[in-house]
Amino acid sequence: MDTLNIIGGGMAGSEAAWQAANAGLNVVLHEMRPSVGTFAHRTGHLAEMVCSNSFRSDDDEQNAVGLLHWEMRAAGGLIMDVANDHRLPAGGALAVDRDPFAETVTRRLTDHPKITLQGSEITSLPTEGHWIIATGPLTSGALAESIRTETGADALAFFDAIAPIVHAESVDMSVAWRQSRYDKGDTEDERTAYLNCPMDKATYEAFIDALLASEKTEFHAGETAGYFDGCLPIEVMAERGRETLRFGPMKPIGLTNAHRPDAKPYAVVQLRRDNKLGTLYNIVGFQTKMKYGAQTAVFKMIPGLQDASFARLGGIHRNTFLNAPTLLDDQLRLKSRPNIRFAGQITGVEGYVESAAMGLLAARLAVAELTGQALPPVPATTATGALMTHITGGADAKTFQPMNVNFGLFPPVEGLKSGRRGRRDRYKAYTDRAKADWLDWLASDRVPA
Known part of the structure; x- marks a missing residue:
């Protein structure tokens, strides 16, 4: 053979x-x-x-x-x-x-x-x-x-982006809570597999402003590739409209704030467990082309992540097909x-x-x-x-x-x-x-x- x-x-x-x-x-x-x-x-x-x-x-x-x-x-x-x-x-x-x-x-x-x-x-x-x-x-x-x-x-080519990863111990659990969307999952462990960080309207608006104004990675001269819609950088989504993220990765539906059950969040940032030990979480849908310093500053505006320690920051690369x-x-x-x-x-x-x-x-x-x-x-x-x-x-x-x-x-x-x-x-x-x-x-x- x-x-x-x-x-x-x-x-x-x-x-x-x-x-x-x-x-x-x-x-x-x-x-x-x-x-x-x-x-x-x-x-x-x-x-x-x-x-x-x-x-x-x-x-x-x-x-x-x-x-x-x-x-x-x-x-x-x-x-x-x-x-x-x-x-x-x-x-x-x-x-x-x-x-x-x-x-x-x-x-x-x-x-x-x-x-x-x-x-x-x-x-x-x-x-x-x-x-x-x-x-x-x-x-x-x-x-x-x-x-x-x-x-x-x-x-042909497009640009692909990577989301940051956070050390779980640095998430403020007096603000964040554990819950999968709509409590989905067959076990309690699955139903609590995500960490959720809530935002009110004022916090969301300030976050969007900072996101749009942040310093971003510039492409080389002549780079004409676009983005794959399934993996858009979060700041590119924000540029398409201030409410885009609230209807995308930051949608608040199917979630109830365990600390304030009667207060419906205006937006929610979810983090998904990244390793078996539960020591690392990645920020869902937060792939980014922001420069490292900007990422740290902007992402720490998220309630519950104000003291976040990052195991890996996001980034962007060219993807050929x-x-x-x-x-x-x-x-x-x-x-x-x-x-x-x-x-x-x-x-x-x-x-x-x-x-x-x-x-x-x-x-x-x-x-x-x-x-x-x-x-x-x-x-x-x-x-x-x-x-x-x-x-x-x-x-x-x-x-x-x-x-x-x-x-x-x-x-x-x-x-x-x-x-x-x-x-x-x-x-x-x-x-x-x-x-x-x-x-x-x-x-x-x-x-x-």
């Missing part, structure tokens, strides 16, 4: 290596860290989480990303298996203790007899062999230039070099889970090709297939932008009500159909689930 080479040890590359190795292929996983660092990463571990510690909703009946969780679990996915082992209370979301998570993924891959980890930077597109490129949003400059040269056009509808075929192969597949965020999906799912799929497609297996197309009715269809031709190439999984990508189920009133039945019909179709597709695939 031929060797499969994978460039990039993030979510997509790690999942791809696991899937291919379990199918019997010899895998060489090329990861340039820690010898070559990036803006966002802090360790040399595989599958290091940098932007958030959350895989978002785990509801596999009413949420498309929860359905994607289910599909990956059904396919024997490494990322979801390790996430379950290191999950933290987070209401209805799947959040993980990020350092032990990455350490476990690294250990399981390096312990696999079919996987060889090679700590080197690949600086150009390979001409021979079978490859998956899963270098993610922080593709090295040399490899990105090689991709641009091969495709004949500049890679392909115009996949133009450049990739329906097997995730580069049309001009079919020995190379792409997976993960570089294909134009957004999010940890979506990236890992494309790694899972790319590996299974590679296994089928290398073993001469006739594998049917991935059903577009599944979460994995809907994403695949979108990036390889379903999206308009002229306006292609990174996309999270959502039910808008799925073919409609005939005979169901439209609108909000029929939404729960519609989403349940989507997920029921997807699960049946995904299991049928897995049954046609020789990769063990």
